[in-house]
Amino acid sequence: MEVSRNWRLQEQRYKLVGETCDSCGVKLFPPRDVCLECEAPAYELFTFTGLGEVFSYTTIYDAPAGFENTAPYTVALVKLAEGPLVTAQLTDIDQEDVHIGMPVEMVTRKLRADGPEGMIVYGYKFRPSVETAVA
């Protein structure tokens, strides 16, 4: 299902490609073509580093169709180092260890799988930043 829909999001899902505004320089993710800050056209692509910190988070128990088998899972608003917030799951961490302000980094993981015969959707999740974890 929805093959084309996931295909056309590959630059965002696999590489965090957003946009930068020519007029005010603000970085945009997700890409939106019209700048969120100044409403000028923003078509220039910009690839984010994938570094950021947790701005807010929740662990979801009542999961929607397609996510029942992975519940409970944690979804966060991550504040990217370049400015914007992104909504993504956290991974490689126990939910009770998550806190606001925690440094995280983007990784590629399985977002959902539609049964044994269905499509597997991959995309970005965030995990505790490895540098911070080591230090």
Add this chain to the structure above:
Amino acid sequence: MNVSIIGIGQTEVKELWDTSIRHLAWYAIEAALDDAHTTDIDAIYVGNMLAGALSKQNHLGALVADFAGLRGIEAVTVEAADASGGAALRQAVLAVKSGLVKTALAVGVEKMTDATGAPVTAAVASALDADYEAAHGLTMAGAAALLMRRYMHEYGLDVADFAGFSVNAHANGADNPLAMFRNRLKAERFTGGPLVADPVTLFDAAPMGDGAAAVIVTSHERAMDMVPVPVQIAGSAIATDTLALHDRKDVVWLRAAEQSAKRALEKAGVSPDGVDLFELHDSFTIMAALSLEAAGFAERGRGWELAKNGAIGRNGRIPISTFGGLKARGNPLGATGVYQVVEAARQLRGEAGDCQVDGAKVALTQNLGGMGGTAVTHVLKVE
């Protein structure tokens, strides 16, 4: 031209397994037609969010008009997630104000129980950004939880600080025979409820149920000849914000709610101090707190305090959720905005029974879509 309400109708809100979406809409319309003592309707605006997804039924304008015996008239669906009902009423008001439609009917209808479980949760999440929120497993409750956690972090609050919203809603719902939940909730039971999306529990989240409500509007001039107490729609406004929380510069502020409240109150020439009751969109306790702030009843970061000091009670400074609100009356998503207006009209007519706010003359209603991507505000008043 001033617009007034001449008829209101509603069904009870609950799991109505025996009732189809067309019957739900008809029962509310029938009650409103009876109330207005007329069948002379020129246009119907149907507020609905999920009929296509859950009942495999779109094209509700024609379906509802036909089933109500009003074949031939203008009828379309208006969709704005769980603000669909308020948005449908807004279209009815605009139609009458345009002078092209004499009498318009707004009916909000939602049939939640044609499906159950995870598919319903996914359908409700379609109010969010499908590509960048729902695709990552975020749900409506999850989005509210992200908002609530951040709000608690910024203002140093605990979950227990939100208890008063649900306690008040259940206390009022107990007096409303049409409410989905008529049990009272004790404040000390509020924390530790079953988790939906941490920190949001079943005691924060409004229950979704089947239901329909209808409102008939016409010019105030005609209304004065038709009914004993026309309820004037003195202000009406819709504003929009980003669908996704991650696109908001100020995440813990409902900008559309603020804008639409300001516009509607200005149009009505009313300040928040002049409002006798406020039917707000308490889909989650955090949304009640943020709505009070956005509409001007509390300073930024202090909306939660009104639930602690009795201000939102029936005899308080600004009574809210007077028939139970979304939390206890129940939340039939696309119908909710019309329920709010039906309830406010009953208050202003002095027909609210055990739920009556004494001497109510001015009511504010505010219906939100998703996390406030759409906000519809109406100011109702009687002379």
